[in-house]
Amino acid sequence: MLATLKAAGAVGLLLGLLGVRPVGVAAAAGLCLFFVGAVVVHVRARVFHNIAFPGVYLALAVASLVLAVAR
Template sequence: MHIAYIVVTVLAAVAAAVAAAIDVVRPQWLLDNMQNYGIPAQMLGLLGVIKAIGALGLLVGLAIPPIGLAAAIGLVLYFLGAVVTIVRARMYSDIAYPLPWLMLAAGSLGLFVAT
C-alpha cells in the first residue's frame, strides 16, 4: 500500500505542477475558459501558485507526512472548487477537465489515510 501511495502522490504532484505551469503560460484556451467561468484572468497567477504549493507539499509530505496530508486536502478542495465553478457557469461539457487532477489528489489523500 505504501508504494501505491508514493506512486499516486508523485503523479498527483506532477499533475498539479503541470496545471500550475499552464496557468503561468496562459494559453488562449485557458483564458477563454476562465472568461466563460467568470474568473478574471488576473487570478491565474494566484491559482497557479496554489497548485504549485500543493504539488510541492505533496512531495515534501513524503518525508513529513502532516505536510503531505495538508497538501492533499488542499488540492482536493481546490479541484472540487474547480468542478463547482464549472457547474455554476453551466459549462457542463468542461466538467471532465478538472476530474483527473481531482482523482489524483483524492487518491493521494485516500492512500495516505489507508497507510
C-alpha cells in the same frame, strides 16, 4: 494565483513523499478542496464541455489523500 496554489499543493505532496507526512496530508486535502471548488465553479457556470479536466484532477487528489492517510 490559482497556479501558485496548485504548485504549493504539488510541493506539499512531494514533501509528504519525502517523509514530512503531516504536510503531505494537508497538501492532499488542500488540493481536494481546490478541485472540488473547480468542479463547483464549472457546474455553476454551466461549462460542461471541459469539466472532465478538473474531475480527473479531483479524482487524483482524492486518491493521493487516501494514500497519504492510509500510510
